[in-house]
Amino acid sequence: MTGKGRKPKRAAQRTGAEADRIARAIREEILGGGYGAGDVLRQERLAEVYDASRMPVRDALRMLENQGLVVVEPNRGAVVAGLDPQELREIYEMRVALETLALRLAIPELTNRQLDEIAAVQDRAEAAGLAEFGSLNRVFHLGLYAPSGRPRLLAQIALLNDIADRYLRVTAAQLDYAGRSHREHRRLLDACRRRDTDAALACLHDHIADAGRSLFEVLSRRGAL
Amino acid sequence: MTGKGRKPKRAAQRTGAEADRIARAIREEILGGGYGAGDVLRQERLAEVYDASRMPVRDALRMLENQGLVVVEPNRGAVVAGLDPQELREIYEMRVALETLALRLAIPELTNRQLDEIAAVQDRAEAAGLAEFGSLNRVFHLGLYAPSGRPRLLAQIALLNDIADRYLRVTAAQLDYAGRSHREHRRLLDACRRRDTDAALACLHDHIADAGRSLFEVLSRRGAL
């Protein structure tokens, strides 16, 4: 008898969240730079690192694939998705199209109370450091669009924002960008308060498109990856 | 003794394609009406029906979830997504935004040769029956946008088209719609040939938005589900 020595793994296993937990952890590693673009993610290793079996690991990888963070090739495994300037441009083009749509639908539903809450978020964003810039920026934008009552549209926008945030982090271009972004957010809020849809849409369009262009240039100069 | 009688399953098992095969099969069932909205899809049963184990079934369900055909709730399993008029409206709003973007980017790159090929697809669409309407319609639209060179945008548009097609099938409203759709496709092609971007975008906008409105009305009258 070989015995095999099966270890009992973890004691408590809160079911229904394993894949989610693993996906979240890997996701943080990728966004934080722990896993770099092109790194291969091996199922066995991930299972060991995150103290789980291969099944939830595979679920997690499939989730991350759908978020565009990893690419799973049949019989070849999962690799961290590369950062391609072309894709970045595409992301920002789609953001312009979808976020202006969301804002257009949201403005008629926006209450002054909601605008005050979003303004408060913007206050915090301007006071906070760069570490929180990404997440507060996300809250600002999604808060503006939420009254549109379009869950699928909002989910897609959130996804694109997350991907864009990854590009933002690697370029570390937030420094030069934060000041202008804050000014544009203020102008956007003003237009929304006046219920000036055209001005708000134009402002949002330029806000996203300009950011995309700046990032595209930085990333193109720096070479891919 | 119980013996268990393990059956040898299938002989050939071309790995890496099981999940895809199962997802495709379930997908056809859902689109064809075999599985109705709200039906619960049990892993064990699916594994038995499609002669596979739970692992590829789970992968398949995850794929279908990302295509919006099923909803996977933690610890509750997967259910076929319902058909909600609100969601349909959202789908068409997103289609307008993304497809006009794609066409705008594609028109400068469109060659006459490509336009001829797309016109040939339209010829076949008008000659073919309603059974092929959905797929040829899809080829027409995606063919127009392909020269944009935006893979992620095209993938998203393809996804939205597939979902829209599901709504089209259940309403069976293609009959009244086919004639007008063909006329609008012709007008759209003419505008593209003239390289009249504004006219083409306006035409495409109305083409999609009107179709969405018609479908929305039919589906709203007929009640949800």
Added chain:
DNA sequence: ATAAATTAAATTGGATACAATATTTGGAGG
């Protein structure tokens, strides 16, 4: 000596059995 072919190792894909947990269901009792 180098290129092609073959073999070997590593890794994913899939199957099966078992354990643990969450949800649902059907009574028993108030």
Added chain:
DNA sequence: CCTCCAAATATTGTATCCAATTTAATTTAT
């Protein structure tokens, strides 16, 4: 009739094994 508890049902996770494919290493042939 409602509430609470327990059994049944189903999902989720673990462990292990096998098959198939890819990647490398080694051998063979030119």
